[in-house]
Amino acid sequence: MTTSPTVVLNNGIEIPQLGYGVYQIAPEDVRGATLAAFEAGYRHIDTAAAYGNEVGVGEAVRSSGLPRDEIFITTKLRNADQGYESGLAAFETSRRALGVEVVDLYLIHWPYVLHDRYVDTWRALEKLYAEGAVRAIGVSNFLEPHLDRVGDEGTVVPAVNQFEIHPSFQQSALAATSIERGIAVEAYSPLGQAKDVDDPTVRAIATAHGKTPAQAILRWHVQQGFIVIPKTVTPHRVAENIDIFDFELSTAEMQQISGLEAGLRTSGDPATFDFSQS
Template sequence: MAPSVPQLTFNNGVTVPQLGFGVWQVGDDEVVPAVETALEAGYRHIDTAAIYGNEAGVGRAIAQSGIARDDLFVTTKLWNAEQGYDSTLRAFDASLERLGLERVDLYLIHWPVPAAGAYVDTYKAFEKIYADGRARAIGVSNFQPHHLRHLLEQTSVVPAVNQVELHPFFQQADLRAVDAQHGIVTEAYSPLSSGKGVIDDPAVRALAQAHGKTPAQVVLRWHVQLGNLVIPKSVTPERIRENIDVFDFELSDADMAQVAGLDRADGRVGADPDVMNVGAPA
């Protein structure tokens, strides 16, 4: 029996499964069986992006699943080179076509790319997409507090989500507080630190042994209890199923504090949003 995944509610009333399936670095053909496995395991939230090159494969997997569209939550993202009002609208049309969908549930600006100075105009195009009902919610990814504040000053729809790198080695407490202050859900990508070793940490391994779970399950449970939206990624069927099986145990306050103690000043694995440029990899 598939796990029952809790729902989070966005600031516009839209609900989303708290744990979803990420498909970064999964090829367009490989993504089809991966998404099929995820859907069979109980995932109903799929997170892709234009730059991943697999929107079409995600769309094929969804179409072949037989699951009603209203029972699925699909996120995609606008790539850096397409920022700007008119180019955003064209890029969104192209994403919908590749996905084979009439709407997405969440559309995100992938990076702020502050050097380009286009994310406000880009978000205004997002507001039109949202007003037209073609995205049920809109948001941002990799936005730091100063990017968020500038965006909020210039636009009218508060982002539903800010999707950022977040894991026990890089917990972004200040950013999560700013998100919460504005009613923005924080979504964690690279939740297991993309191989940087969080699942090999002795404290995490000890907690896993104590709970009869894997280290990855302990870390994902930590995210869930923090209130994060979380999107682990794997193409291994056993791990895909394992990653969603985190709703039958609970970490104590002491357990949560142990994980909180793993935060590091140098914990970031991915790019710095303040220097990420238009053509850099995702």
């Protein structure tokens, strides 16, 4: 069994650098998938209210036999629940669904800018953090203008900004500005929804290390200091994705993968994304 190193967030909390994402895993399947991830060594589970599977994640946590303090749970507030009072109520719904007293990391899922409630939502998260209901708070899919407003109008610096990063869509400037502000970068869709694993450069680098293309890409992420949350329900890939801490990419190999930037976004644009997630 492989375990992940941790990243220290700006409030001193440690988060496993490689986590298990449960996006698009059906509610009836997520308990088993999460237990399999625990068996493979994962201790960081990333879910969201919008995924509809928080209950199954909570069931897996309770039936795993692992101490609660060894498991790091991230969940996210869906767009339709943004606002101060509604944000607080949404958190209670997620907490009950997960069956935990304290959530390790709570994120605003999208800025949802056309409705302009993310600053009020952030104040709700600050209240939860002050009360100890969450160990850390952060954002997801926030661009620099959204980080500016939270910084100017809030009192707590987000611990994490989770957004789409993979070799063909790197958002390097957003990663750099997040890090400059003391915000850890967390990559979702780290393999470009599996499209980037077919690149010949990636395949050649993986072969040179006796690893899979997915492992080479995930290693590229962690060597940049990013937190990364691959998602798969295929058992051998669950195990392979965490087995990336026994090799290292050279500077040249890192640069080769970084040279694959192609502007190929696979998710919504945070500047215009207007889906309620309900």
